[in-house]
Amino acid sequence: MDNDKQYLKILSKQFTNVAMTATEIINLQSILSLPKGTEHFLSDIHGEHEQFAHVLKNGSGAVKRKIDDEFGNILSEKEKRDLATLIYYPEERISLIQRKKMVNSMDDWYLVMINRLIRVCKSSASKYTRSKVRKALPKDFAYVIEELITGRRDLGDQEAYFNEIIKTVIRLGKAPDLIIALSKAISRFVIDHLHIVGDIYDRGPGSHICMDTLMHYHSVDIQWGNHDIVWMGAATGQLACIATVLRFSARYGNLDILEDGYGINLLPLFKFAIDTYKDDPCECFRLHYREGEYDLANAQMDRKMHKAIAIIQFKLEGQMIKKHPEFRMEDRLLLDKINIEKVTVTIDGKEYQLKDSNFPTLDPNDPYKLSVREEEVMEKLKAAFINCDKLQEHVRFLYRKGSLYKVYNNNLLYHGCVPLNDKGKFLEVELCGHKYRGKALYDELEKWLRKGYYAIDPEEKQIGMDMLWYTWCHKNSPVFGKDKMATFERYFIEDKETHLELKNPYYTWYDKDETVTMILNEFGLNSSESRIINGHVPVETKKGELPIKCGGRLLVIDGGFSKAYQPKTGIAGYTLTYNSYGFLLAAHEPFESVEKAVETGSDIHSETVLVQHVERRKTVADTDTGKEIKETIEELEELLRAYRKGELVEKE
Structure with missing residues (x-):
């Protein structure tokens, strides 16, 4: 009890009265109802820095999905592809259009693109609080972007205000900077958190x-x-x-x-x-x-x-x-x-x-x-x-x-x-x-x-x-999982029987329900919705192997990011996203170059498989952050009771 009172006294230094405490409780309670942020899972990058950067920019298809959701059939496939490329590589795309004179009027093009980017940015930011959005915006254009994505353009008296902002930006020669800022904001908002499931180093050049x-x-x-x-x-x-x-x-x-x-x-x-x-x-x-x-x-x-x-x-x-x-x-x-x-x-x-x-x-x-x-x-x-x-x-x-x-x-x-x-x-x-x-x-x-x-x-x-x-x-290491590292044999001995590296029995058992349950329980997970996200061993798609194991309870997302593995795997890697609706597994084609992506609008996200669709859309309340927020709300409610009972004195 003494510790609780001492903690409340410390908490009261931050929330000094009933009004401040109640306001914070209301704020936190409302955050719990927001949609869960999108998680992005990548594995076995192996120094492929250009492909890695591209997948980060496209969010494994998350950006394209936002564009599709926002514009549907309003834009052609080419227009949507060009918009996605602009979001991935705004500086390079603007430079290409200017250099090759691909449009009749740059100012008209700026006007159209900025309006499209505002719509995508507004949609991408919708699952966050205004405070979080404000903190994430590029400093130079934070005020302008916040005005453009939080206002009501459908109201008549607001339309002229929005148009004047955009026209002034163009007139002052700041349109490229605003496009770059909007593109970065979209990439930031479509992915809330990134998981790298091992092996950043070796093989690739970067x-x-x-x-x-x-x-x-x-x-x-x-x-x-x-x-x-x-x-x-x-x-x-x-x-x-x-x-x-x-x-x-x-x-x-x-x-x-x-x-x-x-x-x-x-x-x-x-x-x-x-x-x-x-x-x-x-x-x-x-x-x-x-x-x-x-x-x-x-x-x-x-x-x-x-x-x-x-x-x-x-x-x-x-x-x-x-x-x-x-x-x-x-x-x-x-x-x-x-x-x-x-x-x-x-x-x-x-x-x-x-x-x-x-x-x-x-x-x-x-x-x-x-x-x-x-x-x-x-x-x-x-x-x-x-x-x-x-x-x-x-x-x-x-x-x-x-x-x-x-x-x-x-x-x-x-x-x-x-x-x-x-x-x-x-x-x-x-x-x-x-x-x-x-x-x-x-x-x-x-x-x-x-x-x-x-x-x-x-x-x-x-x-x-x-x-x-x-x-x-070591053969018993959880990050190696083979009986040996046959490096010497591969250099010096022709006989390939000496090159074999036998996998740990894990890879025999990990497609079985009882094994996955045993592992999840060992790490304190007993929900039917829990999953294992695994990297390390390339999925040989060319041989018909699938990354989805045990009915989707275990997902192997190493599909060959490294070019050294691609002849063996047949693709250029699997990545995974987990949004408020469920898990999406993306297969990728090899990435050729930034130059080709900018010029042709080519993308390496080729196929998406729905691993799981949740019956009820996940909210922040269902996440680890949500658990922390709920604990904070309980503490603040104790502080509120202490104020109202007179156990603590309010301050201005």
């Missing part, structure tokens, strides 16, 4: 650009993927993680992400690779570059750097496995199984021919020991990663906005899998001498992943750093 975009997004959370976690490990200075990040960047011809994007000096690795693999063609280390996006003049040098860092990675991983026998990863110790004279390696008792015979830095007596020069290279790279301000800023953002899983609005979001055993029950995993399973495994791992970056105690920090590497590639 992971750092994706991170910059996310840091400026209005509302976002992130569920870490294994590729995010290895970069988080690299930022701590964990050597095996640094080597892995470098190898991936080299493999996909993206070393400029590190050099130009993050300013990390790769000269030490370059010089070492030149000297060590000078006459080695490094044929096993050909790059997975993208046609037209990679300078082939660098290919030979990049292959040498690729091999140099790969060998270093295998050595550092071997050191980690020997340092942590509790990881039980001895089957991944392969360098000591190499017979240099026979050019073979023995795996699981079977001898395989190696495709490469040149291992100048491998000491047969201690194959996992770095050479003196390799040590020097890694120490310099470690310092570069730790002291890279931009990388540290991005990683702190990942920690601040991210987690291994998230329960949000009665749904469970995670990147990989909840580790299961062959019987479909939660797998018991040993970490630091204790056993965990299900939600407890996630919670314990996340505790150590955060310590790896933030812990002050050196011993705790080192364990956390090593756990970042463990989480990246």
Whole structure:
């Protein structure tokens, strides 16, 4: 009781009298009746920054749906497509129209477009309070836009007022700026909150650009993927993680992400690779570059750097496995199984021919020991990663906005899998001498992943750093979910039977109702409307695989955002939206370029599947925010009672 009274006294400093308290209760109660904001789910972006930016702009079809709702058959399909393109790329579209003289009068075009944009903006903002709308508007045009979208144009005396505003904007040469401001406001309003279900990094050329975009997004959370976690490990200075990040960047011809994007000096690795693999063609280390996006003049040098860092990675991983026998990863110790004279390696008792015979830095007596020069290279790279301000800023953002899983609005979001055993029950995993399973495994791992970056105690920090590497590639890691990372085999062994990576039993059981129920219950969800949103493993649409599992209770939204996966998946990714009416799953076509999108109005949102349509339209009251608002209302009503009983004295 004393604590309650003390809390009410604190609350009374903000709401000082009956009138203020009652007004806030009325305001909050009315917010509960507003439609639920639209959530947007994306997964496995893998550095495809242009496609990522486009999907953010079009809201996975949400913008087109708003245009359709507002204009129906009033506009032709081409006119609606052109309007959508203007919203996505206002500056580029205006420039194109001016440059190619695509209209007779720019002023007339401005007048038509501004009026259309106002209608879409007004519709998009209708599910928010005026206060929230005002805060979200671009500052330069906040007053003008608020007037245009909140007034009543159907009233005769208001029509002239609205027209005069728009005509004055055009006359003063500010029409392009207003169009840009309206377009940004629409993109902001159609999506209330963004979920990134893991793997922002690796493969594509713009992971750092994706991170910059996310840091400026209005509302976002992130569920870490294994590729995010290895970069988080690299930022701590964990050597095996640094080597892995470098190898991936080299493999996909993206070393400029590190050099130009993050300013990390790769000269030490370059010089070492030149000297060590000078006459080695490094044929096993050909790059997975993208046609037209990679300078082939660098290919030979990049292959040498690729091999140099790969060998270093295998050595550092071997050191980690020997340092942590509790990881039980001895089957991944392969360098000591190499017979240099026979050019073979023995795996699981079977001898395989190696495709490469040149291992100048491998000491047969201690194959996992770095050479003196390799040590020097890694120490310099470690310092570069730790002291890279931009990388540290991005990683702190990942920690601040991210987690291994998230329960949000009665749904469970995670990147990989909840580790299961062959019987479909939660797998018991040993970490630091204790056993965990299900939600407890996630919670314990996340505790150590955060310590790896933030812990002050050196011993705790080192364990956390090593756990970042463990989480990246261990078979029991929830964000990996395979029996091994067959990197060595894919480079050096022709026989594809050694390349196989067996998935955790989760992927056998996750289409079963009892399994999904068990997982949801484990994370505190028991509603029939709860769903699991899952990423990580590409859905192979070409083979007839579907992203909708267990009758729509589990949705896998990795459909191949990464161009490296698209030949396998057949599409360019799945995304998901959850609005007040239900879930919509969108399949996307490959994104060609911003230039083509601007010039032709092409879009990459190709197909939408209704996963669930709710019987009753969801409101804010049905959300996590709604629960918080209801609790605040209860507290304010207690404060109101205290004022009315004279227990607290009102102030002016």
